[in-house]
Amino acid sequence: MPFAFELLLSALVLVGAVLTLIGSLGLVKLPDFYMRLHGPTKATTLGGGAILLVSVLYFSQKSGDVSLHEILITLFLFITAPVGAHLMAKAALHLKTKKVKRTGDYRGE
Amino acid sequence: MLEISLQIALLLVSIALIMSFYRLYVGPSAPDRILALDTLYVNTIGLLVIAGILLDSALFFEAALLIAVMGFVGTVALSKYLLRGDIME
Numbered sequence: 001m002p003f004a005f006e007l008l009l010s011a012l013v014l015v016g017a018v019l020t021l022i023g024s025l026g027l028v029k030l031p032d033f034y035m036r037l038h039g040p041t042k043a044t045t046l047g048g049g050a051i052l053l054v055s056v057l058y059f060s061q062k063s064g065d066v067s068l069h070e071i072l073i074t075l076f077l078f079i080t081a082p083v084g085a086h087l088m089a090k091a092a093l094h095l096k097t098k099k100v101k102r103t104g105d106y107r108g109e
Numbered sequence: 110m111l112e113i114s115l116q117i118a119l120l121l122v123s124i125a126l127i128m129s130f131y132r133l134y135v136g137p138s139a140p141d142r143i144l145a146l147d148t149l150y151v152n153t154i155g156l157l158v159i160a161g162i163l164l165d166s167a168l169f170f171e172a173a174l175l176i177a178v179m180g181f182v183g184t185v186a187l188s189k190y191l192l193r194g195d196i197m198e
Contacts, residue, residue, distance in 0.1 A: 010113075
C-alpha cells in the first residue's frame with residue numbers, strides 16, 4: 001500500500017471516529033431532547049459515512065476492483081437518518097416533551 | 110500506521126457507545142431512549158466496519174447492513190407507536 005494512501009485512510013478513519021464521539025457527546029451533554037436530536041442525526045451520521053468510505057477505499061485497493069457493499073450501507077444510512085429524526089421529533093412534539101427556555105416556542109404563547 | 114489509527118478509532122467509537130448507553134439508561138423521556146437506541150445502531154455499524162478492516166475480513170458487512178436495516182425499522186416502529194398508540198393502523 002502506498003504511504004500517501006495509508007495516510008489518507010488513517011486521517012479519514014480518525015476523523016470519522018472523532019465525529020462519532022462528538023455526536024454521542026452531544027447526546028449526553030445537551031440540555032433537552034430537541035437539542036439532543038442534533039448530535040446523533042448529523043455528526044454521528046457523517047462520522048459513520050467517513051468510516052464506511054475508509055472501508056470502501058481499503059477493500060477496493062486490496063482486491064483491485066470497486067467493492068460496493070459498503071456504499072450500500074452508506075446510502076441506506078444517509079437516506080434513513082433524516083426520516084428517523086423527523087419521526088422522533090414528531091413523537092416528542094406529540095408527547096409535549098419538556099424543553100428548556102432557550103429552545104423557543106413558535107406557537108405564540 | 111493504519112493499524113494504530115484503527116485501534117484509536119475503535120477506542121473512540123467504544124467511548125461513544127458507552128455514552129449512548131448512558132443516555133439509554135438515564136432517559137428521562139421515551140423519545141430520548143429511542144434516540145439513544147438509534148445512536149447505538151449507528152455506532153455499532155461504525156464499530157463493526159472498523160473491526161472488519163482491522164481483522165481484514167469481509168464477513169462483517171452483512172452484519173452491519175442487517176443492523177442498519179433493522180435499526181431503521183425499529184426507530185420508525187417505536188416512534189409511530191409513541192405518535193399514534195399503534196404501529197399498524
